[in-house]
Amino acid sequence: MKTSGGSDAAKRRAGESAAEAATDGDVVGLGTGSTAAHAIRRLGDRVDAGLDVRGVPTSFASRELAAEEGIPRLDLSEAVGPDGPGIDIAIDGADQVATGGEAGDALVSGGELIKGGGAAHAREKLVDAAADRFLVVVDPSKESPRLDRSLPIEVLPAGRTAVAAAVREAGGEPTLRRADRKDGPVVTDNGNLVLDCAFGEITDPAALSTTLSATPGVVEHGLFVGLADEVHVGTASGVRVDEV
Numbered sequence: 183m184k185t186s187g188g189s190d191a192a193k194r195r196a197g198e199s200a201a202e203a204a205t206d207g208d209v210v211g212l213g214t215g216s217t218a219a220h221a222i223r224r225l226g227d228r229v230d231a232g233l234d235v236r237g238v239p240t241s242f243a244s245r246e247l248a249a250e251e252g253i254p255r256l257d258l259s260e261a262v263g264p265d266g267p268g269i270d271i272a273i274d275g276a277d278q279v280a281t282g283g284e285a286g287d288a289l290v291s292g293g294e295l296i297k298g299g300g301a302a303h304a305r306e307k308l309v310d311a312a313a314d315r316f317l318v319v320v321d322p323s324k325e326s327p328r329l330d331r332s333l334p335i336e337v338l339p340a341g342r343t344a345v346a347a348a349v350r351e352a353g354g355e356p357t358l359r360r361a362d363r364k365d366g367p368v369v370t371d372n373g374n375l376v377l378d379c380a381f382g383e384i385t386d387p388a389a390l391s392t393t394l395s396a397t398p399g400v401v402e403h404g405l406f407v408g409l410a411d412e413v414h415v416g417t418a419s420g421v422r423v424d425e426v
């Protein structure tokens with residue numbers, strides 16, 4: 183599992199704290215990234231100890247880890263729908279979490295996220311949005327009063343240049359994400375490409391989310407607005423849990 187910056191001990195505390203929220207019978211959305219991986223490992227330990235849960239992976243990587251950990255798995259299409267059990271909680275990391283405050287003329291209320299550092303945000307959004315409770319797990323390096331990190335957008339390969347033009351029109355500067363260990367672009371689990379888009383400070387995440395979602399060729403963008411219920415922040419000495 184790929185890791186980003188931030189202290190691994192703090193990520194572990196956050197992930198393990200959220201994993202404690204699962205109870206017998208729960209269907210649990212399994213996020214992607216190094217912090218969510220700590221939650222999956224802790225859930226695996228709890229399954230070994232007798233906890234009865236099923237996991238809904240959000241990526242190839244989280245599926246593999248859940249399998250290694252012996253966590254029974256369910257596809258999203260089986261979990262959600264008229265005959266499905268639904269998803270009780272989802273546990274997922276983030277690249278940036280808005281803590282709230284004024285941003286330009288708008289007020290960022292807090293709990294808005296930028297996700298997609300691992301290019302898994304399309305499935306992550308499906309799972310996180312479907313869950314009754316969405317628990318975000320981060321270390322303090324991810325917290326910021328406002329969202330100003332580069333925003334990942336998954337695009338249909340044929341729509342890459344059209345979406346790039348729309349992003350520029352919306353005030354962003356897109357860069358095609360390239361793979362570290364192969365010549366060429368990152369290809370998502372869904373066979374698409376990723377544009378990392380620098381918007382500077384995102385003063386109105388809800389409005390930008392609506393604009394991007396309405397852009398042809400956009401499969402999914404990494405702004406998660408109004409989805410998080412709790413943010414578990416691992417610190418040097420413990421965990422802080424903020425209700426959103």
Ligand SMILES: O=C(CO)[C@H](O)[C@H](O)COP(=O)(O)O
Binds near residue numbers: 276
């Ligand atoms: O959105 C994600 C993957 O698409 C990850 O949750 C996000 O990149 C955070 O990863 P990490 O916990 O390794 O910092």
